[in-house]
Amino acid sequence: MILAGVAPGDRVYQLAITAFALVVPALLVLIAIAIGVAAWPAFATAGLSFITSSEWNVQAGKFGAAPAIYGTLVSSFIALLLATPLAVGVAIFLSEIAPKWLRQPVAFLVDLLAAIPSVVYGLWGIFFLVPMLREHVVPFLRDTLHLGSTPLFSGPAYGPSMLAAGVILAIMALPYISAVTREVLLAVPRSQRDAALALGATKWEMIWDAVIPYARSGIIGGIILGLGRALGETMAVTMVIGNRPEISASLLAPGYTMASLIANEFTEATSDLHLSALMAVGAVLFTITLIVNAIARWLVWRVASGPRS
Amino acid sequence: MIAEEIEDSPRKPCLAARELSAFFGRSRVVSNVTIDFRDREVTAIIGPSGCGKSTLLRCLNRMHETAPGATVSGTVTLDSTDIYAPGADPIAVRRHIGMVFQRPTPFPTMSISDNVTAGLKILGRKAPRGKDAEDIVEGALRHAGLWEEVKDRLGESAIALSGGQQQRLCIARALAIRPRVILLDEPTASLDPLSSQKVEELVYQLKQDIAVVIVTHNLQQAARVSDRTAFLLLGDLIENAPTNTLFTAPADPRTEAYITGRFG
Amino acid sequence: MARRQRTALVSSLRRRKTGNVVMLALTYIAALLATLPLVFILFHLLRQGASTLTPDFFTNMPRPVGEAGGGMSNAIVGTLILIAIACAIGLPVGVGAGLYLAEKRAGALAMTVRFLSDVLNGLPSIVLGIFAWQFLVRPFGRFSALAGGIALGAMMIPLVTRTTEEMIRLVPNSLREAALALGYPRWRTSMSVILRTALPGIVTGALVAVARIAGETAPLLFTAFGNQFWSTSLDEPIAALPLQIFAYAISPYDEWHAQAWAGALVLIVIVLIISLAARHVTRARFGSATD
Numbered sequence: 001m002i003l004a005g006v007a008p009g010d011r012v013y014q015l016a017i018t019a020f021a022l023v024v025p026a027l028l029v030l031i032a033i034a035i036g037v038a039a040w041p042a043f044a045t046a047g048l049s050f051i052t053s054s055e056w057n058v059q060a061g062k063f064g065a066a067p068a069i070y071g072t073l074v075s076s077f078i079a080l081l082l083a084t085p086l087a088v089g090v091a092i093f094l095s096e097i098a099p100k101w102l103r104q105p106v107a108f109l110v111d112l113l114a115a116i117p118s119v120v121y122g123l124w125g126i127f128f129l130v131p132m133l134r135e136h137v138v139p140f141l142r143d144t145l146h147l148g149s150t151p152l153f154s155g156p157a158y159g160p161s162m163l164a165a166g167v168i169l170a171i172m173a174l175p176y177i178s179a180v181t182r183e184v185l186l187a188v189p190r191s192q193r194d195a196a197l198a199l200g201a202t203k204w205e206m207i208w209d210a211v212i213p214y215a216r217s218g219i220i221g222g223i224i225l226g227l228g229r230a231l232g233e234t235m236a237v238t239m240v241i242g243n244r245p246e247i248s249a250s251l252l253a254p255g256y257t258m259a260s261l262i263a264n265e266f267t268e269a270t271s272d273l274h275l276s277a278l279m280a281v282g283a284v285l286f287t288i289t290l291i292v293n294a295i296a297r298w299l300v301w302r303v304a305s306g307p308r309s
Numbered sequence: 310m311i312a313e314e315i316e317d318s319p320r321k322p323c324l325a326a327r328e329l330s331a332f333f334g335r336s337r338v339v340s341n342v343t344i345d346f347r348d349r350e351v352t353a354i355i356g357p358s359g360c361g362k363s364t365l366l367r368c369l370n371r372m373h374e375t376a377p378g379a380t381v382s383g384t385v386t387l388d389s390t391d392i393y394a395p396g397a398d399p400i401a402v403r404r405h406i407g408m409v410f411q412r413p414t415p416f417p418t419m420s421i422s423d424n425v426t427a428g429l430k431i432l433g434r435k436a437p438r439g440k441d442a443e444d445i446v447e448g449a450l451r452h453a454g455l456w457e458e459v460k461d462r463l464g465e466s467a468i469a470l471s472g473g474q475q476q477r478l479c480i481a482r483a484l485a486i487r488p489r490v491i492l493l494d495e496p497t498a499s500l501d502p503l504s505s506q507k508v509e510e511l512v513y514q515l516k517q518d519i520a521v522v523i524v525t526h527n528l529q530q531a532a533r534v535s536d537r538t539a540f541l542l543l544g545d546l547i548e549n550a551p552t553n554t555l556f557t558a559p560a561d562p563r564t565e566a567y568i569t570g571r572f573g
Numbered sequence: 574m575a576r577r578q579r580t581a582l583v584s585s586l587r588r589r590k591t592g593n594v595v596m597l598a599l600t601y602i603a604a605l606l607a608t609l610p611l612v613f614i615l616f617h618l619l620r621q622g623a624s625t626l627t628p629d630f631f632t633n634m635p636r637p638v639g640e641a642g643g644g645m646s647n648a649i650v651g652t653l654i655l656i657a658i659a660c661a662i663g664l665p666v667g668v669g670a671g672l673y674l675a676e677k678r679a680g681a682l683a684m685t686v687r688f689l690s691d692v693l694n695g696l697p698s699i700v701l702g703i704f705a706w707q708f709l710v711r712p713f714g715r716f717s718a719l720a721g722g723i724a725l726g727a728m729m730i731p732l733v734t735r736t737t738e739e740m741i742r743l744v745p746n747s748l749r750e751a752a753l754a755l756g757y758p759r760w761r762t763s764m765s766v767i768l769r770t771a772l773p774g775i776v777t778g779a780l781v782a783v784a785r786i787a788g789e790t791a792p793l794l795f796t797a798f799g800n801q802f803w804s805t806s807l808d809e810p811i812a813a814l815p816l817q818i819f820a821y822a823i824s825p826y827d828e829w830h831a832q833a834w835a836g837a838l839v840l841i842v843i844v845l846i847i848s849l850a851a852r853h854v855t856r857a858r859f860g861s862a863t864d
Contacts, residue, residue: 013760020669021682024690024734027727031700034707089603097600108852109608115848116614117788119815120837123822124614127621127830171610178607202593225695232697234791235819259699263794282703286696293695297688375753404756414751418769428755431765479751486756 038279056245063277067245071255076230078166083174091181114175122239130159157252160242173226180222184215221299228292234259258285323348329383340544351521353535361544370406371399407483411495413475415467422463428486453481473504493523622838625831651812658722663729671737694731702792718811721797725786736778740771780851790815
């Protein structure tokens with residue numbers, strides 16, 4: 001009876017899958033190194049003023065990324081402001097309200113929004129969204145709602161603007177927020193709903209007072225995930241934001257985001273310092289999205305693993 | 310076979326556990342069990358659920374250790390070779406000691422005949438091919454009493470079979486690699502009565518050639534199919550005797566309590 | 574007194590019921606508003622792109638401004654090449670890492686890898702472009718198809734990793750045990766039984782990942798760069814559909830705008846076909862499971 005017999009295959013297999021698994025952390029480390037190395041000359045030259053100065057003058061060799069950082073934050077904020085109620089509304093609709101036959105198709109359509117390439121959003125943005133904002137939405141905001149006198153909607157409205165970027169980012173972030181929200185809503189146990197209904201709550205009261213609070217941190221995670229998407233979105237924003245490195249209070253003025261700044265100036269960057277400055281913008285973007293994503297994942301995971309006592 | 314050997318009773322054990330204990334982490338689920346399983350006999354292991362009978366069975370072909378945190382102490386010998394010896398390879402052990410589970414587990418992506426030869430294919434270049442493979446498929450399926458029902462659709466997916474047929478297919482799959490012992494872990498628990506009966510008939514056929522160990526919670530089944538029965542309670546082996554004796558004149562009051570239905 | 578309380582209760586109930594209806598109606602409106610952009614985009618794509626989309630578009634090279642016609646044959650082929658490189662990198666690594674995560678479950682390294690792969694998945698694609706540029710373009714002094722494919726492949730890894738893990742977890746443990754009990758080594762159990770059973774789900778995940786990278790533009794700006802000429806060489810700049818759409822869209826010429834719309838229509842059709850194929854594979858899988 002021979003019971004001895006070695007299985008070298010198993011050792012090779014374990015080594016192989018471990019190696020593949022290690023590619024993931026290795027990739028993140030390599031990305032950090034690549035960006036750090038490429039960005040170092042600019043950080044060394046500009047110091048802290050790189051993120052505080054708002055002067056981005058390529059000819060003068062002055063690189064202050066504040067306008068791009070400001071633009072990234074403002075456009076993403078507009079996006080979340082517009083997308084969150086819609087996305088949460090859709091998620092509630094899909095998980096609690098819609099008749100069965102409507103759920104699949106609507107969910108599919110919303111998911112498709114995430115499948116549309118960024119550059120196609122940009123194309124649509126240039127030729128339809130921007131003209132529509134200029135000809136219909138801006139006059140409505142100014143003349144009908146009389147918002148023209150507020151700084152937010154003052155100044156000339158050429159078309160490409162912070163507002164256009166915010167709107168397109170809202171459309172692009174929406175499917176991510178709603179997908180996560182729907183997932184966490186579906187994870188809320190039946191008993192929570194039954195308990196609320198048994199107390200005499202209406203359907204909406206059940207959703208608002210029992211389901212949403214239970215799923216709250218997961219929903220916030222989804223919103224932050226959407227924020228991560230919006231912060232790093234490049235092509236569509238580059239095509240509609242106007243690409244001007246200035247900080248303006250008006251949402252109708254052109255602006256810049258970090259990602260669009262890099263994409264827009266990369267091909268024309270000839271000096272090493274300019275290239276390095278663009279990479280330094282990438283480093284700031286990388287750091288911000290890394291933190292935002294880590295927070296979002298942590299929040300979503302906490303819900304997925306159930307409430308802890 | 311030589312006639313004297315068959316006459317020679319009691320037969321010598323082919324599988325023997327000595328001081329066998331099994332653990333999940335720190336909790337001990339089988340305690341110091343010493344038991345022999347003889348060639349060409351059916352041994353039934355009975356006991357209330359959670360008594361460790363499945364775990365004991367899984368220690369006999371080193372399946373227990375595949376669960377996270379599961380460990381074993383003591384020895385198990387197959388024809389006097391220790392299967393837990395440092396040089397023993399669990400993979401080789403399992404090829405000599407086959408196992409069939411509570412729920413049928415045909416491989417869903419394979420055809421009926423591929424399922425039967427699944428255990429042979431891993432031999433690589435030494436795997437039987439062509440006519441040899443066909444003969445093995447037919448032999449194993451005939452042995453498992455399934456041949457007549459499936460011979461016209463050997464190439465079809467195995468999940469199209471009924472539950473009882475799937476279970477007999479799994480037995481055929483285990484037989485195709487010609488094991489010395491076959492372990493059956495509640496093989497009829499998920500089957501209807503008619504399918505169960507066919508599996509029981511098959512168990513009777515199997516013991517003509519090899520040793521069979523069957524875990525069951527069905528006392529009637531143990532009485533029908535086994536030559537010896539072992540009663541396990543909370544991980545302890547309470548009694549191990551010829552089936553007739555155990556069911557008619559149990560030596561231990563706890564065995565009597567169990568078989569007369571007072572607990573479990 | 575009791576009567577007044579009762580009236581108060583009734584009127585509050587009426588108010589609660591109205592609120593209920595209003596809020597429920599608002600979610601219908603949210604669903605409508607959320608699907609509207611998709612309808613608009615698809616409508617505009619069809620209207621603007623369909624007229625330029627002749628057979629020539631698929632077989633001709635881009636023409637200079639002022640010349641009518643022309644197509645994006647080089648960009649279409651370029652995109653296919655980039656996808657192929659990305660798959661050659663992303664699929665084996667992703668499936669391997671997914672196997673690891675499914676097998677180790679709660680191990681410290683598995684938890685870390687799972688978390689980091691989610692973080693990686695959320696990184697802006699432009700960051701992966703910078704990464705590939707720094708390591709694969711800068712040292713060699715030239716943009717290349719290979720660098721572009723590797724950047725896209727890196728994007729696929731976290732997507733494929735997580736779907737592979739999830740799909741493998743759906744394979745019943747009993748199948749794994751059955752294979753082990755037959756004397757299968759662990760690696761054979763994983764390859765011949767577990768991966769094969771989970772294959773439809775993994776294919777779906779891979780298709781979703783491909784659909785996502787097929788339209789990626791930002792990382793290609795730093796790597797594949799684009800090419801007005803025919804090139805299939807891996808160590809030279811290569812044209813890609815999204816890059817071409819971008820270049821044409823921001824140009825001032827109407828002919829090029831028309832080409833951009835046609836290119837976008839082709840791109841979206843490719844992405845939609847892949848997405849629908851992914852759904853179909855999933856459905857086929859669940860269909861067979863219920864037999």
